[in-house]
Amino acid sequence: MQAKLNPQYVSGTAQGKLNFPGFQEILNFTSVGSESSISVTVDGDVDKEYKVIVRNLITDQHIYMRMNADAGATSYGYQRIYNDGGNISAARGTLSGFYVNPIKGLNEYSIFTPTGFLKTGFMTAARYDSGTALNVSYIAGSVYNSTSNITSLGFYPASGNFVTGTSIIVYARRSNL
């Protein structure tokens, strides 16, 4: 059975509404190769939590996920555990966004945006090399150094456009009844 409703919101355009205490898709984007960014309007103080899945097909460029379009060079921090070609390491640092791996990488973030709190995320990722080799397996914790309400989640290739087929899905925690 297919229910006759669609709770998707794309760039803030409502297409019906489902009141349901769970996670609902608010962005389902597949690039045609001409976009240099994509964002979705949100209300972080209301939603509180997001699930983000990105398959990034850009070969040599990562993507930054940014909140409120803040591209400050040191607005975001991370702590990661990283297996790169069999070499396992850990590191801490700052970036201008939540990091999204390149090279057909599959990236998943759980993001919290509680009112008055710093905005945080937990990321899991794998990155493709060639043949049957994955060169990277990766988990990371991230923070956006702001307690302001989040009104947008944006995705920005480090340079140039998305590659055709790059996919971004965002689920938002939605209302109680």
Add this chain to the structure above:
Amino acid sequence: MITGMLSGLVNGVQQVVFDYEVTGSAVSSISTGDIFNGDVDGLYTIITLQVATASSSILHFCPNGDTNANNYGARGIYAGDTTVADSSYNGGTLAGLRLSYADANKVSFGVTTLYAKAGVVRISNGYFARGISGTTVSYLWVTGSMWSNTTDNIINGTFTSSGTNLINVGTRIIILKSNHFTGGIPTGIITTPKIAGTWTRVGSTILESAASSVTFSGLDGNTAVCYYLSMSFKSSTTAAPAVRPNNSSTANTYGHQTLFAQNTALTALRGGTRNSFLIGWNGTYSGYVTQADLLIFSKTGFIRPSIYRFVENISGTSVEGISLCGGVWNNTSDNITSIVCSMANFAAGSQLDLYALYT
């Protein structure tokens, strides 16, 4: 008060499309039938409780039944006691996407996400806790896997293991798919407290003032099958939240295998003497934030395995630590009717949500 459950597939949510438990006798493989349309669905989440009849049994997922090991690769990190090591294979070894390993009559528990659209190699990410017995969690894995096929739409799948009849009684596999229907102009509003086969929030607390515990009651672990707890919290004191099914605080009934990083230091540790799941840690500065979540298999009949993770003691742009843990509550019989989260101080604004998966 609105009651009832909306059934049928609903756009914009992830929903269970496959739920299989091995009963009677062990099997060599499990087929899903033609339930997928990977190019449309895109995203799948696979939750696995694996019980094996022999040691080092791998549970694979083979899209479209492809068991050719030359088409799969994996990279991962495993933690076993104090050891952290690489666990990676290029083609020729793994006969499917790696979901978990299990050992004879021990439990493994994991969750895997697969992005299925064709056009490029298909990649999955996952975690699993392996070799769970009593309060011992032998190993913890982080794993990415890939299927080199770039063209074929995924329409079905087969779960296999590394030998004959290795998938033992009690193994349970649940698949959620992302629903994307096309056609028509969607309008209108539907309000429902529950949608069959989805993660449904069954409890939510945002503290208006500090508290030392939050209780989610009225649960039925046998009906829900799995619970997912998510938290973002601060604390005015140095503290770690203790999470307890049924508020059970008996010593030596909780075990864990932990992988932890703090700056460049990487640590693994195992333990079996706790009286709770310890999920996260917050330092002495009240402005610090910790994010944590826990997935637990709640059905009776098995010890209750879990995967939990946290990003802790966050201040400014400094993330002090990250942890991934496989955990177990060594109780096979008590139905989970509540989950209690306790800490010396959950500061005002802390948010705790509990979701149930109704299959």
